[in-house]
Amino acid sequence: MDWFPLLNSVRVALISTALIFLLGIWAANGITRLPAWLKGAFDTVLTLPLVLPPTVVGFFLLKTISPKTALGSFVLNAFGWKLTMTWFSAIFATTIVAFPLMYRTARGAFEQLSPEWEACAETMGLSKRFIFWRIKLPNCRAGLLAGVVLSFARALGEYGATSMVTGYIPGKTATVATTVYQLWREGNDALAYRWVLIDLGISMVVLIAMNLFEKQGGAARAGSTD
């Protein structure tokens, strides 16, 4: 059995989760400072990939980064990188599709923080940077971890947008999700079942991990651990 699809899926999911983590926290923290009307507009745009069919995301992506577009041809000519039909094309797709999960979870976590901590820290002369890294982030750790796990799971299982921007090239762009589809089309049910079982296993581990984080978060808030 060729393990490439699993390695590729994990590689793509890890990289996009790292990106999503930073972008999601940055967006969630930034949006709390915007005036109400802008907040609503940004929130809609940032959450859109959650409700759009992934194929629509894939369509927009192709219309932005494929070598036929201005951006795609520029990157190809300047750096020699083809942005579609490569393994890392999947990172763009999964990052966009899974981003809203991190963003919304992080925003919820930030909103639940007591606004008094920030006010109090400001009167004590603590800098914005210190407040963010040492007070806000540690106190919504559980929420942020949940967001990371959710986006990782989503990125790992992404199919629609990924298949549009990476296609299916065995040993090059194949992921677990696209492999299952390909195997089913070829009528290779036995191998398809194996991949399905692997995917099920990973998903369950992820969900169990998330429940554990949530419990830990709740316990920390109640003050019985640490």
Next chain:
Amino acid sequence: MLEVRIEKRYAGFHLQMEFSAGRETMAILGASGAGKTMTLRCLAGVIRPDRGYIALDGHVWFDSERRVFVPPQERGVGLLFQNYALFPNMTVRQNLLCGLRRDTPRNQRDEAIQQLMERFCLNGLGDRLPSQLSGGQQQRVAVARCLARKPKLLLLDEPFAALDVHLRWQLEQELAATLENYDGTALYVTHDREETCRLCQRVCVVQGGCSHPPVPVVEWYHQPASRCAAQLAGFENVAEAVCLPSGRAHIPDLAVDWPCEQADVAGVAFRLEDAALAAQAQDFAVLCRIIRSTEQETVASPVQRPDIYVRARPDGRIHAGEHAYVCVQPEKLIWLRREVSSCSLRQS
């Protein structure tokens, strides 16, 4: 010397505060929702007022006309929150470290924190998290953190609201000692008249977002100026009054006209213990039906106003359902002036 003249509009709420305070503890006294906490936050710089002026000892912190706004980080105030706002992810020591001035040399920080811990009876608690402390200990940490930077202005937002009643008195003694040793201006937000009497020298009554001119606590307690001040001072009976040309004042709630030599009267107030039951009418009396008679008080309703309750001294001889005159000692009756607040000043 703290000078405050600020205005801030919210949907459905208009904050207009005007007062000044010297090196003293001044109460900001008002019902909940009167704008007390918001005022403290404006002073700390966490909220920016729409218009006005804030200065401490000649340093201007906020001046809307000259576009001055000093951020909270540079004001150096100590703000004590109602629920303490201790950082839950940091130990007591780390919390106190946050409270120290940023320019404290590194080699002096440990010593400064040790001193704070001793002063506030926190020895041995340095490595605990706030969640592992009792309510009283949490408050001590919060007070210590607040005073760590030796603020020139101390803002206390209902510091006892989150504590059990039996703990309050003891911690109040500690805070009283702290405030006595404190060399600066302290504003004490509360709605409790006893805390005000015990801890503060002057009181600024806040009503619906508007401040009344500050007065000494003794004056507010015995001679409140307005109906709001009288209610906050614990007068059990407070009612509207209207001046009549005949040298009397009409009190609609009691359906009586009482002799009144003052002009510009807007209300009347008397305490429960200054009103007694009698069989015969006097100058300041109202005929009532007794509703309830307990060890603490007699509750009665004016015969002509059965919808109003008057509270008088307990009197075992009179029972529910009977009629009697509630008579107020003339020298204890307080005539109240029209509400004198920052709002009415500005409108006139």
